[in-house]
Amino acid sequence: MSLLLLAIVVLAAFSVEAVVGFGSTVIAVTFGAQILPIDALLPAFVPLNLALSLVIVARNARSVDARLLVRRVLPAVGVGLAIGLGAFRLLRVGDTAALELVLAAFVVSLAVIELARLARPAAAATGRPIAPIAAAALLALGGVAHGLFGSGGPMVVYVASRELEGKARFRATLSALWLVLNVTLVVNYASLGLIGRASAGRSLALAPSLLLAIPIGEWLHHRLPEARFRPVVYAVLLVGGLALGARHVLP
Numbered sequence: 001m002s003l004l005l006l007a008i009v010v011l012a013a014f015s016v017e018a019v020v021g022f023g024s025t026v027i028a029v030t031f032g033a034q035i036l037p038i039d040a041l042l043p044a045f046v047p048l049n050l051a052l053s054l055v056i057v058a059r060n061a062r063s064v065d066a067r068l069l070v071r072r073v074l075p076a077v078g079v080g081l082a083i084g085l086g087a088f089r090l091l092r093v094g095d096t097a098a099l100e101l102v103l104a105a106f107v108v109s110l111a112v113i114e115l116a117r118l119a120r121p122a123a124a125a126t127g128r129p130i131a132p133i134a135a136a137a138l139l140a141l142g143g144v145a146h147g148l149f150g151s152g153g154p155m156v157v158y159v160a161s162r163e164l165e166g167k168a169r170f171r172a173t174l175s176a177l178w179l180v181l182n183v184t185l186v187v188n189y190a191s192l193g194l195i196g197r198a199s200a201g202r203s204l205a206l207a208p209s210l211l212l213a214i215p216i217g218e219w220l221h222h223r224l225p226e227a228r229f230r231p232v233v234y235a236v237l238l239v240g241g242l243a244l245g246a247r248h249v250l251p
Contacts, residue, residue: 003205006035010045011209012053014052016236018217019224021056021171022157022178023236024049030243036202042185043194044202048210050182055214056175065164073177076139077146077156080241084147085188103145107154114161114234135159146181147188154237167229171221220249 004155009031017024032041057064130138142155156177164170189195224232 002035006032007206007209010048010206012212013049014210014213015216015220017049017052018056018213019220020167020229020233020236021174023240024052026154026240026244027205030240030246037219040184040193040199040202043189043199044206045183046182046189047195047199047203048206050179050186052210052214053175053179053182057172057179060168060172060175063166063168064176065169065173066176068163069173069176072135073139073156073160074180076136077143077177077181080143080145081147081184082143084144085184086147087144088148088188089192093250101245104241104245107158107237107244110154110158111234111238111241114158115238118231119233130159130162143181146185152238157233157237161230161233167221167224167226170229170233207209 013024013027013032016027025042028041028045029038076100100149115226138155138159142159144153157174160170160174164173186195189199209216
């Protein structure tokens with residue numbers, strides 16, 4: 001029964017990411033951690049998430065904004081990721097609770113602000129690009145969070161949402177980033193002895209959820225109107241931020 005519940009959570013998580021290009025780890029960690037400890041969940045989940053990113057990038061390679069990714073996103077996120085991975089090795093999961101609450105509050109605030117902006121009739125689709133220094137800081141913060149929690153996406157998503165137009169370009173570029181970051185996470189988990197026969201068995205058991213989520217997400221992505229895509233992105237951010245906070249507030 002526990003495995004079935006976890007498979008349903010993973011199916012929902014991967015379906016969301018297949019639609020908008022992010023969100024799977026936040027959903028999986030928030031609800032899956034009630035079933036399986038995080039240090040056992042992530043080593044089983046991240047390799048599957050890597051496979052999902054690979055499928056999306058392979059199918060939509062022409063939509064990846066390589067210029068933005070290589071010149072602006074990866075350098076800043078990479079610096080933060082190195083810090084986050086170092087902290088992951090030093091801290092226990094319980095030690096990061098306060099940091100995760102701060103991240104959750106920040107994400108919720110950004111999502112509410114952007115949803116309110118989009119509610120105005122004359123709002124632009126992407127809004128003004130973020131100042132380079134502020135964007136670099138947010139991207140680095142996202143890297144730190146990704147190294148610590150495996151879910152630093154919200155900061156990166158916020159910057160990308162202000163820079164990338166078009167749902168296909170947005171999803172493909174983020175998936176290319178997750179592909180790079182999750183390779184790093186898998187290597188880090190393996191070096192800590194967290195990936196082995198047990199995690200591989202869990203990954204194999206959850207693989208059907210991934211195989212089912214890909215066609216579901218693709219079908220929904222292509223039927224989601226461009227005009228509705230941006231509000232959906234911020235709605236997922238809002239739900240993800242609330243879910244992150246709820247993990248440490250609710251009993």
